Amino acid sequence: MDLDQTTLQHWMKFDTWKPREAVLILSGLHPDSMTGSGIKITSPLHELPPEFAAPAALYQIFSRYKWADTWSNRMPGNAHPTWFYDIACEKGVALPGMVCTAFDELFDAEEPGKTSAEGHSELRESERKSLYKIVIGLAAGGYRYKAGSRNTSLSEMLADIQKLGLSIDGDTLRKWLKEAESVLE
Numbered sequence: 001m002d003l004d005q006t007t008l009q010h011w012m013k014f015d016t017w018k019p020r021e022a023v024l025i026l027s028g029l030h031p032d033s034m035t036g037s038g039i040k041i042t043s044p045l046h047e048l049p050p051e052f053a054a055p056a057a058l059y060q061i062f063s064r065y066k067w068a069d070t071w072s073n074r075m076p077g078n079a080h081p082t083w084f085y086d087i088a089c090e091k092g093v094a095l096p097g098m099v100c101t102a103f104d105e106l107f108d109a110e111e112p113g114k115t116s117a118e119g120h121s122e123l124r125e126s127e128r129k130s131l132y133k134i135v136i137g138l139a140a141g142g143y144r145y146k147a148g149s150r151n152t153s154l155s156e157m158l159a160d161i162q163k164l165g166l167s168i169d170g171d172t173l174r175k176w177l178k179e180a181e182s183v184l185e
Contacts, residue, residue, distance in 0.1 A: 003028050008098060012106050015080060022084035023055040028096035061091050082107055120158050134179040139177055147181040 003025060011017070011025055020041050021031040029051070034041065039052060041059045048056050064086035080088055085103050088095060143153035154170060154177075161168055 003030050003096075003098070005098065007031075008102050012081065012102055016078035017081050017084060018078055019059060019084070022079075022081065023058040023062065025081075026084060026088055026093075026095055027055040027058060028099060029055060056080045058088060058093055061093065062087060128159055129183055135176065135180040136183060139180070145177065147184050 007030060008025065011021070011031060017025065020034075023041060024031045024033055034052065039048060041052070041056055044054065045056050045060075047054055062084065068185075082103070085099075095140065110122065136145075136147070139153070140147070143151075143157055145151050145153050145157075154173060157173060158170060161173075
């Protein structure tokens with residue numbers, strides 16, 4: 001079952017896709033096209049009908065990707081659609097034009113970032129809120145950070161930042177964590 005424009009636009013609104021959904025959508029197939037068929041995306045390529053060979057090959061790319069550099073040591077159960085799209089593009093996977101156009105329009109051209117006087121691209125409001133959600137989610141989940149409370153985890157965060165060869169002072173970290181707390185209100 002091929003992916004139509006209406007279905008693609010519907011799925012482009014989601015914050016996360018499962019890997020199975022991503023490979024089918026990015027291959028131009030409806031995300032439910034394998035449902036009830038008894039076919040598994042993880043099956044060996046030679047056992048799949050031809051229409052599912054490309055999604056299965058893409059699934060293999062995702063499952064062997066170096067997620068440790070971007071996410072964790074293994075493929076996430078859910079990820080933002082752009083993660084899957086960017087990896088497919090990075091690996092040179094040919095994607096249907098309709099899919100590429102939808103990603104370009106939604107994530108690149110819908111509201112292009114403004115350029116400030118210094119030449120830096122400014123974040124759109126939706127991007128800023130997403131970034132705050134990431135920051136506060138990682139701080140709360142990984143460092144037991146509690147919004148609105150005195151936190152002892154700041155020194156641990158600073159140490160981990162320094163381990164990466166980056167530098168930031170405590171006041172700056174506190175400022176951005178406080179700013180990120182705004183998404184919780």
